[in-house]
Amino acid sequence: MARPSEYNFELCEEICELIAQGGSVRSILDSKEEYPNFTTWCRWKRNNEELRNLYVNAQQDKTESLIDNIIKVRDMALNGEIEPSVANVVMQADKWLSAKFYPKMFGDKTDITSGGEKIQSAPTTIQVEITRPDED
Numbered sequence: 001m002a003r004p005s006e007y008n009f010e011l012c013e014e015i016c017e018l019i020a021q022g023g024s025v026r027s028i029l030d031s032k033e034e035y036p037n038f039t040t041w042c043r044w045k046r047n048n049e050e051l052r053n054l055y056v057n058a059q060q061d062k063t064e065s066l067i068d069n070i071i072k073v074r075d076m077a078l079n080g081e082i083e084p085s086v087a088n089v090v091m092q093a094d095k096w097l098s099a100k101f102y103p104k105m106f107g108d109k110t111d112i113t114s115g116g117e118k119i120q121s122a123p124t125t126i127q128v129e130i131t132r133p134d135e136d
Contacts, residue, residue: 004036007044009051011035016054020061063102066094 004011015035018028029035036044045051070091077087098106 003033003040005040007048007051009048012044012048012051012054015041016058019055019058020065022062022065059101060105063098063106066098066101067106070094070098 011034015025015028019025025041026038029038029041035041045055073082073087073090073094076082077084095106099108
């Protein structure tokens, strides 16, 4: 059976549900012949706003799973079930992925210009006065 090439929103919902549960897009698409290949998936995502929104939400939901995993790994390290160095690698990777998948919630907030103060907008008009030097 050939992989699908015609857009199918119900199939996309199924794929996004698996993404939300923590799966990677490529591994999910490769797992079943009924799923589109990665190139087709990307085309569908570019051409369909409903899929883009669904995908973004799935990635954000996946981030919640990553945060849960960070807590589990921390607890395993505290209980001596895994080495702290291994726990650190896993937690740092999950933290990085969380910041990339859901930057508004888990990304670093950087304020370089205002020191936390509200930035006033630039004036919309500029007045220029030109004067000529006195001629003698």
